[in-house]
Amino acid sequence: MTVFKKKPQADTQDWQAMFAEWAEEAPEGPLKNYYLAGMIAPNTLLKDTPLLALDLETTGLDSQKDEIISLGLIPLSHKTIRCQGAQYWMAKPERSLHAESVTIHEITHAELAEAPPLRAILDEILIALTNKVVVVHCVSIERQFLLKAAMETYGYPLYFPVLDTMDIERQATYKPWWKRFGRPPSLRLDACRQRYKLPRYKAHHALTDALSSAELLQAQIAYHLDSNANISDYWI
Amino acid sequence: MEVELTEILEALCQHAPFNEIAEDPQLSDMSKEIEIEYLRSGEWVIEPNSLNKTLFFIRSGAIEVLSKEEKLIRRMNEGEIFGYSSLLRGGKSSQSMRTIEDSLLYRIPARWFIKFYEENDTFSDFFELAREVRLRVAMDSQSSQVSLMTCPIASLLRRPPITIHMDADIRSAAQVMTEKHVSSLLITDNDELIGIVTDRDLRTRAVAQSLAYDTPISEIMTRNPVVMDSHDYASEAVLKMMSKNIHHIPIIKNGRPIGVVSTGDIVQKESHGSVYLISDIFNQTSIEGLKAISHKMTHTFTQLVVADANTQMIGNAMSHIGTAFVKRLLQLAEEKFGPPPIPYCFIALGSQAREEQTIKTDQDNALILSDKYNKEIHGEYFEAFTDWVCHNLDQCGYELCSGDIMASNPRWRQPLSVWKENFSDWIQQPKAEALLRLSIFFDLRGVYGDKVLAKQLNQHIRKEAKQHTGFLTFLARNANQRKPPLGFFRQFVLDGEGKQSRTFNLKERGIAPIIDIVRVHALACGSDKLNTLERIEDIEAAGLLPDGRAKDLALALEMIGIVRIRHQKDQIEAGEQPNNHVNPENLSSFEKRHLRDAFHIVARQQEFIKFRYAGKRS
Numbered sequence: 001m002t003v004f005k006k007k008p009q010a011d012t013q014d015w016q017a018m019f020a021e022w023a024e025e026a027p028e029g030p031l032k033n034y035y036l037a038g039m040i041a042p043n044t045l046l047k048d049t050p051l052l053a054l055d056l057e058t059t060g061l062d063s064q065k066d067e068i069i070s071l072g073l074i075p076l077s078h079k080t081i082r083c084q085g086a087q088y089w090m091a092k093p094e095r096s097l098h099a100e101s102v103t104i105h106e107i108t109h110a111e112l113a114e115a116p117p118l119r120a121i122l123d124e125i126l127i128a129l130t131n132k133v134v135v136v137h138c139v140s141i142e143r144q145f146l147l148k149a150a151m152e153t154y155g156y157p158l159y160f161p162v163l164d165t166m167d168i169e170r171q172a173t174y175k176p177w178w179k180r181f182g183r184p185p186s187l188r189l190d191a192c193r194q195r196y197k198l199p200r201y202k203a204h205h206a207l208t209d210a211l212s213s214a215e216l217l218q219a220q221i222a223y224h225l226d227s228n229a230n231i232s233d234y235w236i
Numbered sequence: 237m238e239v240e241l242t243e244i245l246e247a248l249c250q251h252a253p254f255n256e257i258a259e260d261p262q263l264s265d266m267s268k269e270i271e272i273e274y275l276r277s278g279e280w281v282i283e284p285n286s287l288n289k290t291l292f293f294i295r296s297g298a299i300e301v302l303s304k305e306e307k308l309i310r311r312m313n314e315g316e317i318f319g320y321s322s323l324l325r326g327g328k329s330s331q332s333m334r335t336i337e338d339s340l341l342y343r344i345p346a347r348w349f350i351k352f353y354e355e356n357d358t359f360s361d362f363f364e365l366a367r368e369v370r371l372r373v374a375m376d377s378q379s380s381q382v383s384l385m386t387c388p389i390a391s392l393l394r395r396p397p398i399t400i401h402m403d404a405d406i407r408s409a410a411q412v413m414t415e416k417h418v419s420s421l422l423i424t425d426n427d428e429l430i431g432i433v434t435d436r437d438l439r440t441r442a443v444a445q446s447l448a449y450d451t452p453i454s455e456i457m458t459r460n461p462v463v464m465d466s467h468d469y470a471s472e473a474v475l476k477m478m479s480k481n482i483h484h485i486p487i488i489k490n491g492r493p494i495g496v497v498s499t500g501d502i503v504q505k506e507s508h509g510s511v512y513l514i515s516d517i518f519n520q521t522s523i524e525g526l527k528a529i530s531h532k533m534t535h536t537f538t539q540l541v542v543a544d545a546n547t548q549m550i551g552n553a554m555s556h557i558g559t560a561f562v563k564r565l566l567q568l569a570e571e572k573f574g575p576p577p578i579p580y581c582f583i584a585l586g587s588q589a590r591e592e593q594t595i596k597t598d599q600d601n602a603l604i605l606s607d608k609y610n611k612e613i614h615g616e617y618f619e620a621f622t623d624w625v626c627h628n629l630d631q632c633g634y635e636l637c638s639g640d641i642m643a644s645n646p647r648w649r650q651p652l653s654v655w656k657e658n659f660s661d662w663i664q665q666p667k668a669e670a671l672l673r674l675s676i677f678f679d680l681r682g683v684y685g686d687k688v689l690a691k692q693l694n695q696h697i698r699k700e701a702k703q704h705t706g707f708l709t710f711l712a713r714n715a716n717q718r719k720p721p722l723g724f725f726r727q728f729v730l731d732g733e734g735k736q737s738r739t740f741n742l743k744e745r746g747i748a749p750i751i752d753i754v755r756v757h758a759l760a761c762g763s764d765k766l767n768t769l770e771r772i773e774d775i776e777a778a779g780l781l782p783d784g785r786a787k788d789l790a791l792a793l794e795m796i797g798i799v800r801i802r803h804q805k806d807q808i809e810a811g812e813q814p815n816n817h818v819n820p821e822n823l824s825s826f827e828k829r830h831l832r833d834a835f836h837i838v839a840r841q842q843e844f845i846k847f848r849y850a851g852k853r854s
Contacts, residue, residue, distance in 0.1 A: 079273060080271050080272070080273055080343075081271060081272035081273075082271055083241055083244065083267060083268050083269060083270045083271065083272070084268055084269050086239050086241060086268065087239060088239045088240075196274070196338060197296060197297065197337070197338050198274075198296060198340060199247070199295060199296045199340065201243050202243070205242070207239065207240075207241065207242075208242065208243050211241070211243060211244075211272075214272075215272060215274060215340060218272070218273070218274035219274045219338070222274055222275070222276045222338075223276070
């Protein structure tokens with residue numbers, strides 16, 4: 001496996017500068033265009049930041065051997081979620097689908113058999129991601145799977161700045177050890193949403209889960225984040 | 237890839253009015269243009285005097301609506317929508333909305349709302365801005381097509397009329413009845429109906445009297461029988477049968493009989509035995525027998541509710557039954573204590589007088605004695621007589637009146653002249669406090685005895701009331717004492733001051749205020765009617781209210797009334813004692829929505845009478 005490029009340092013968090021760097025290195029094609037389009041400056045205010053909630057459904061949790069089977073996107077700002085820009089794709093896995101994960105996702109073999117392979121839709125996904133800061137619940141999964149997909153398709157890694165609703169929740173519910181009592185609060189998407197009295201949704205549909213984390217972020221902004229702060233205070 | 241926002245679509249389709257257009261493929265297109273916002277508690281959604289451009293759907297949380305004067309108008313929760321009035325007017329919002337809980341709101345673009353509003357009638361009915369129209373549409377949608385209430389009497393006729401000429405003799409009449417298997421026979425002269433004979437008549441008026449078989453039938457027939465027009469509703473036949481205690485009604489079309497409707501036909505159509513119940517009552521010769529029948533009343537009541545009878549019909553039926561108990565007890569009392577030494581009239585007060593009784597109410601009654609009354613001579617008789625009647629009414633389920641407004645109370649057992657003085661006193665020198673207790677005396681109906689006494693008293697009351705506007709001012713002020721709730725919020729009843737409670741009294745805060753309002757107007761226009769709906773007709777004819785407003789009161793009364801009787805039916809079926817306390821948790825969203833409109837109409841009309849009968853402050 002190729003050695004990945006370094007991510008921006010946590011203390012600088014200048015995704016704009018890094019995008020410029022990757023734009024030069026990336027091979028010609030959609031991924032280069034994605035980096036060339038650039039990223040917002042780190043001193044952009046949260047309230048001016050274009051956001052895109054994203055969720056993936058995969059055949060399993062191991063990005064090395066499991067695959068993406070569906071992906072949902074929904075655009076939002078710090079105050080408003082816009083259904084109009086919602087997008088959803090299914091992708092046919094290269095290897096066969098575990099029976100187990102099929103039941104979780106309620107996507108059938110027949111539906112997937114008719115879907116295009118991931119590499120055929122990745123160009124479209126990149127266009128949707130262009131200039132956006134991505135909102136996900138639990139960053140590591142989405143990042144790893146998309147990184148690997150980009151490596152396989154374009155031969156170069158895909159990185160993007162993220163607001164992680166799970167990470168925001170972890171910080172919001174953080175208590176020093178001497179104040180902790182009992183089990184730590186759950187950080188599952190559904191549990192986080194209930195903290196803000198958001199409605200219960202059926203989980204495990206990529207678009208519903210993207211909508212779920214978009215709404216969760218709205219609530220977290222209303223309670224914990226400062227819309228007038230720089231995006232660099234929050235993105236990772 | 238087709239993008240379907242299932243969660244959003246499903247949430248919308250669970251609630252009115254979107255459930256009405258759930259099948260419309262355009263709804264999915266609309267859902268794609270929705271914008272979603274999360275607001276913390278206490279934030280403005282529509283600020284005072286701001287321009288609103290979207291329809292809001294509350295996905296979760298709650299919203300409070302305030303008037304320009306920042307007065308609470310209503311509270312809304314999950315599944316409710318707002319913002320449409322400003323969209324329909326195309327202007328600024330006259331009300332302001334703010335969150336009272338953390339809320340997730342869907343913003344639906346105005347053009348989608350306008351599109352569905354224009355294309356779909358059921359959808360647009362939902363947004364009807366006039367509460368009165370909204371209520372009317374809702375009530376219409378509720379009435380059942382097949383019910384007795386809406387079917388014309390002619391549809392119950394099963395065969396052409398069986399008739400015989402008035403000159404025929406009893407024998408041939410009986411032969412025709414046997415041949416045709418009928419229990420009644422119409423007697424005609426030149427095709428015109430002049431009388432009716434039933435099985436019972438042959439038995440009691442011919443055989444038992446040992447009449448010769450060649451006696452003309454016209455000698456035993458009932459002349460000028462109660463008839464109905466072919467266009468009348470079947471429900472009216474039931475009422476006629478009950479009030480007159482008859483079992484056959486000839487139906488007339490263009491002056492000619494076209495058939496006979498019997499109790500059997502009605503019972504076959506709708507399986508309630510309220511008609512039989514009344515004749516059962518009159519056949520009883522003992523208190524035990526009457527008590528036994530009184531236990532069947534809850535059954536009769538629930539059957540009427542199940543059969544989709546309206547409140548007017550049920551109120552009528554229950555009152556006729558109540559009146560039948562009173563009459564029968566008085567007959568038995570006259571047998572027991574001997575015939576009355578002087579004429580008297582037993583009067584019903586309140587709901588029984590208005591013919592609006594529901595299941596089991598207190599007894600409210602009194603006695604008017606002829607002015608020949610002499611306490612020394614007649615006092616003892618009437619004391620024992622009324623004690624016995626009131627006690628046994630209680631035995632039959634009509635509990636003793638807690639306020640002691642009963643004929644057994646000497647204060648309410650007076651000669652006509654004393655009654656007249658009483659009323660003159662109440663009307664000429666009204667005292668608010670006292671009038672509150674006395675208002676039921678202004679709904680007064682003679683049930684048994686010399687009804688002329690009741691008629692004379694009622695005439696006296698109407699004359700006095702119309703002449704003394706100060707009295708109407710007091711009555712109007714009293715009618716304003718019991719305010720209806722503002723509406724509902726989740727499982728609570730919401731009051732004007734924002735107070736929320738678990739239950740409320742539908743009679744005290746919905747039905748009684750309407751009856752009070754109508755009584756004031758009725759007395760003002762000198763109406764001789766007692767029934768609230770009939771009074772409303774008189775008020776309308778007298779032009780006391782702006783066009784249509786009188787009918788609104790009738791609508792509101794029916795809406796609140798129907799919720800009340802359904803509630804009582806449910807209680808009976810659950811083995812509970814029926815009462816008027818309703819818990820909003822047991823109301824459907826349809827009922828909540830339209831009760832709110834009805835309450836609003838009542839509140840507005842309360843305001844109106846305050847000004848209409850405003851007198852000089854004493």
